[in-house]
Amino acid sequence: MFFRQKKEEVRPRIAAVIPAAGSSTRMGTNKLLLPLNGIPVLARTLLAFEQCPLVDDIIIVCREQDIAPYGKLAQEFGCTKVRHIVRGGQTRPESVLAGLNTCEPDTAYVAIHDGARPLVPQTVIEEAITAAMDTGAAAPVVPLKDSIKRISDGKIIADVARDSIAAVQTPQCFDRALISTALKEAIAAGAALTDDCAAVERLGTLVTATSGSYRNLKVTTPEDIPMAEALLNQED
Numbered sequence: 001m002f003f004r005q006k007k008e009e010v011r012p013r014i015a016a017v018i019p020a021a022g023s024s025t026r027m028g029t030n031k032l033l034l035p036l037n038g039i040p041v042l043a044r045t046l047l048a049f050e051q052c053p054l055v056d057d058i059i060i061v062c063r064e065q066d067i068a069p070y071g072k073l074a075q076e077f078g079c080t081k082v083r084h085i086v087r088g089g090q091t092r093p094e095s096v097l098a099g100l101n102t103c104e105p106d107t108a109y110v111a112i113h114d115g116a117r118p119l120v121p122q123t124v125i126e127e128a129i130t131a132a133m134d135t136g137a138a139a140p141v142v143p144l145k146d147s148i149k150r151i152s153d154g155k156i157i158a159d160v161a162r163d164s165i166a167a168v169q170t171p172q173c174f175d176r177a178l179i180s181t182a183l184k185e186a187i188a189a190g191a192a193l194t195d196d197c198a199a200v201e202r203l204g205t206l207v208t209a210t211s212g213s214y215r216n217l218k219v220t221t222p223e224d225i226p227m228a229e230a231l232l233n234q235e236d
């Protein structure tokens, strides 16, 4: 009997770029090494991408003095997908671009994820990557829980319709060439960006909004540590 051999589908190469070169000013100490139930924030972040079957490579971007300790940390927690640990820049976009520049040449898509978001669920990562593979650019969002006001000189001057806005999280996922070009142009133009979507938005590209999670908090200020631990305890 003749069986036609099924052609192996070639999956595009996908890298996770983890910007971790910030200075933790609002935390007051290197937040990426703070333990959450005994496991450092950055190790939890790396493990989320280590465990994601869509991700082939992980690139960490950090301060010069953290290259060696973060390498050790990655090894200690068995993060075998970490390919490069590179020095970041003064700003987040510069750090992300430094990471993108070290991706393997055949990398088709990238998932850019804050080192400081250790509780990201697998479903959030997978949905954002899959949407970026369809549309070129995608990012997870969550609805805002508070009412939003515009402020001027310490006074509320307007209300912002809450159903027209959302809070954007990471991983923000893109076609690799698109985000590299967008970040280079934004940096050259001196644009002040707080996330990577903003770089492609300024080129007129629409970013697909995918499902984020309230669990995917960004460890930023001291009260985020007990909150993150409480969320972890819920899982046990």
Ligand SMILES: Nc1ccn([C@@H]2O[C@H](COP(=O)(O)OP(=O)(O)OP(=O)(O)O)[C@@H](O)[C@H]2O)c(=O)n1
Pocket: 018, 019, 020, 021, 022, 023, 024, 025, 026, 027, 061, 088, 089, 090, 091, 092, 095, 096, 114, 115, 116, 117, 218, 219, 220
């Ligand atoms: N020049 C920079 C600035 C930030 N980041 C990274 O971007 C993520 C989001 O930034 P944020 O949470 O603001 O971290 P910090 O910049 O360290 O915090 P702070 O503003 O309190 O100093 C973090 O993982 C941070 O390490 C980076 O790689 N390079």
Ligand SMILES: C[C@](O)(CO)[C@H](O)COP(=O)(O)O
Pocket: 092, 114, 168, 169, 170, 194, 195, 196, 218
């Ligand atoms: C990228 C980000 O986490 C998306 O919400 C956020 O914009 C980072 O902001 P920060 O001021 O660098 O913390």
